[in-house]
Structures are given as structure tokens and as C-alpha cells.
Amino acid sequence: MRVAAFTDMTGPDDVSILDRPTPQPGPGEAVVDVEAASINRHDLWILEGADTRYDDDDLPFVSGLDLAGTVRAVGDGVTGVTPGDRVVLCPNQTCGSCRFCYEGPENLCESFSLFHGGLAESALVDASRLITLPDSVSSTHAAALPTAYMTAYHMLRRASVGPTDLVFVPGATGGVGVASIQLATVLGAETIGTSSSRTKLDRMEHLGLDHAIHSTDADEIRAAVGDIGTPDAVLNHLGGEFTQVGLDVLRRGGTMVVCGGTAGRYSEVDIPGMFLKHKRLVGSTMGTQPDLETLVDLVADGSLVPEIDETYPLEETGAAFAAMQNRDSVGKLVVTI
Structure with missing residues (x-):
């Protein structure tokens, strides 16, 4: 499969299209064939080398928090989604065991982090973080929602x-x-x-x-x-x-x-x-999975239409980051696959 990977951390010119093996799901996991992935300033900061949590040891790095697409396969123990379901990913990653995970809201988790890997033809994800999409919600609009x-x-x-x-x-x-x-x-x-x-x-x-x-x-x-x-x-x-x-x-x-x-x-x-x-x-940091479910419902009933400034094919992911860097856009920039 193709991925848009960061091969250095100096800016948009460092995005390259690479080939990687298509992932296989393990227990509790799902593989999603990505149809749309929006980019965020969080991704750009990593690409520019401004996020000190990432360095050359992480290269090549596939970013992309916000993805929507179709479930290709699921691993053992997955009950919430099945192959063929249209889904959007909640990018929250939590430990599930600290007092804040138990008491909520989940974005207070002591080990709170975010998924990366959406800028690819397929993504391996925690299946419990997938939300099914109504037919009335496009993958492009769904991918604009999470962050x-x-x-x-x-x-x-x-x-x-x-x-x-x-x-x-x-x-x-x-x-x-x-x-x-x-x-x-x-x-x-x-x-x-x-x-x-x-x-x-x-x-x-x-x-x-x-x-x-x-x-x-x-x-x-x-x-x-x-x-x-x-x-x-x-x-x-x-x-x-x-x-x-x-x-x-x-x-x-x-x-x-x-x-x-x-x-x-x-x-x-x-x-x-x-x-x-x-x-x-x-x-406040991010939101919760129920927040994202509410947003999907708002799009489904026509109350909300996420603003999309422009879409880019996967091979032009670098151009999408250049547009974000230039601050020319109003609304989301979405990579379509």
C-alpha cells in the first residue's frame, strides 16, 4: 500500500510517497481502507520539527489523526464493526486503567495520546475507536470532524x-x-x-x-x-x-x-x-468519543456541514501541508485516497 510519509522534519518538501505492507489486524484491531484523511496543525508541527516528542529516530513517519473509510478486516474479539462498514476513527488513545479513564471524561487520561497513520491507503486501528457512518455522511465530511x-x-x-x-x-x-x-x-x-x-x-x-x-x-x-x-x-x-x-x-x-x-x-x-x-x-484538549458521535449525528441530520477548503490526492499531501503553512485556507484540508 502507499503512504504519505515524513522522510525529514523541515517542512512540506519532506513528504514522500512510500510503499509499505498492508497491515493485518490483531485482537481488538481493525484495518480500514482510508478514503479521506484531514490534516491538522498538529501534523504540520511534527513535519516542521517543532514537536519535540518526535525526532529523526521516528522517520519515516506516517501522520494523520483524522481518517474515514471502509473496514477491510477485523481481528479476534471485535464486535462493534464488521468488514464493509463505513467508519470514522476517534483518534483518542487512552490507557483505560487510570482513575480518569474510570471516572471520565476520557480526555483526562494520564497517558492521553493521539493516533497517527491516517495518511495511507490502509490504517491499522483500535476497533473500539471506530464510529459507523450513516449513508448521508460522506467520508470527506467525516474525516474533517475528529480533531x-x-x-x-x-x-x-x-x-x-x-x-x-x-x-x-x-x-x-x-x-x-x-x-x-x-x-x-x-x-x-x-x-x-x-x-x-x-x-x-x-x-x-x-x-x-x-x-x-x-x-x-x-x-x-x-x-x-x-x-x-x-x-x-x-x-x-x-x-x-x-x-x-x-x-x-x-x-x-x-x-x-x-x-x-x-x-x-x-x-x-x-x-x-x-x-x-x-x-x-x-x-481543554480534544474531546470524547461521544462528542464525535454527536457531531456525526449533526452532519447526518443536516445541522452541520463541515467546511472543506480543498481536497488533495495522496500524492499531493506535501502541497496540502504547504497550503496549511501559508495560511491560505478557511476550513479543513483533506487528503482523499
Whole structure:
């Protein structure tokens, strides 16, 4: 089978198409013939050498967290899926034995990690992590869901967002940002989003964005959000200076959920301003398998249409990463096999 493998870790030019044996499932495992696999900034960080958990000893490395396709074969003891089923993979990997796995939610697992291997014609997976797809959900749309949309949905749940709430999303045109705007809209909330690109914001208005702020300047954003209203929730995947921006605009007793630090690993926070106004700052990583099941249902009933910017054949996986690196896209980039 063909795989799109990272053969070095300096950037998109390091993606090569290699041949590997088609895997065979062991007990509890399944082999999925991959039809679509979306890429994420997590993959790009590995490819650029920015993720220190991976190094040259891991090369050649096949990334790809988010895959959908058809079950080819299953191993002993598998009961949830059978060959021929159309499925999407929940990429969460948990130990199943720590107190957090027992008590839940599963993404609190002490050994929480993520699946890799979706950028291939076939993938060997934990069969218990497969969710069957209704006929009305395409593989391309399903592959867009696990990382960006599952993360955004879990953040909205952590902030208890509901109808009529005002939700602020700094950096609304990235993968998690787009998903956050779309899902907040599905929940009946009003949304504010920022971007450095007016063109991208125009596209976002067609996806449910109610208030667009064309700026990356912290002071301008504070003022612009204040002119619109006082957010009940902030979904922050940027970190850096935008953590304090989010806290400044957040209503008394409101919640900011943070899932990333693309604008900076560290943030300075006005502690008295947070505790005196009972504001909550909550960390969140990915989501849960039930979250992904809910998202599949939302797509199946037409409530949600994942935004796909462009699709690429497997042999052009490097070009997909180049597009992500150039920040030209709005929505998901999906490799189709």
C-alpha cells in the first residue's frame, strides 16, 4: 500500500510517497481502507520539527489523526464493526486503567495520546475507536470532524454555551476557529470572530459568523468586542496575549476555554481581574468519543456541514501541508485516497 510519509522534519518538501505492507489486524484491531484523511496543525508541527516528542529516530513517519473509510478486516474479539462498514476513527488513545479513564471524561487520561497513520491507503486501528457512518455522511465530511470539530464542540460544552449566549473566538478562520463558529451557531449562540484577513472573514460570515473584527491588534480587538457586547464565553486556541484579551472582554462569571497556544506558549494574566469578577479559565484538549458521535449525528441530520477548503490526492499531501503553512485556507484540508 502507499503512504504519505515524513522522510525529514523541515517542512512540506519532506513528504514522500512510500510503499509499505498492508497491515493485518490483531485482537481488538481493525484495518480500514482510508478514503479521506484531514490534516491538522498538529501534523504540520511534527513535519516542521517543532514537536519535540518526535525526532529523526521516528522517520519515516506516517501522520494523520483524522481518517474515514471502509473496514477491510477485523481481528479476534471485535464486535462493534464488521468488514464493509463505513467508519470514522476517534483518534483518542487512552490507557483505560487510570482513575480518569474510570471516572471520565476520557480526555483526562494520564497517558492521553493521539493516533497517527491516517495518511495511507490502509490504517491499522483500535476497533473500539471506530464510529459507523450513516449513508448521508460522506467520508470527506467525516474525516474533517475528529480533531478540529471535536475540540471545538468539547470547548463549547465546557463553557456551557447555549441559545442566545455571546461567544468570542479570536482567530476565527483557523481550523478550530471555523469549527467553533459553526458549532456555536448550531447551538443558537451569537458569535464574534477576528482575523488578519478580510477575505477570510467574508467567507466566515456565510458560515454563521455574526460579528467580524478585522484586526490582530489587542487593543483594537478589546474595543471592538466591547462595542458589540460582553461575551458569555471565549474559545481561545491562540494563547499568548489573547488570553488576557479574552479575560478582559469576558462577562462577570463567564468562562474562557483554552485549547492551544499558536500565538504564544505563555500568557500574562491579571489575577485580581479574574477572581474578583469570578471569571473561569479552563483548559481543554480534544474531546470524547461521544462528542464525535454527536457531531456525526449533526452532519447526518443536516445541522452541520463541515467546511472543506480543498481536497488533495495522496500524492499531493506535501502541497496540502504547504497550503496549511501559508495560511491560505478557511476550513479543513483533506487528503482523499
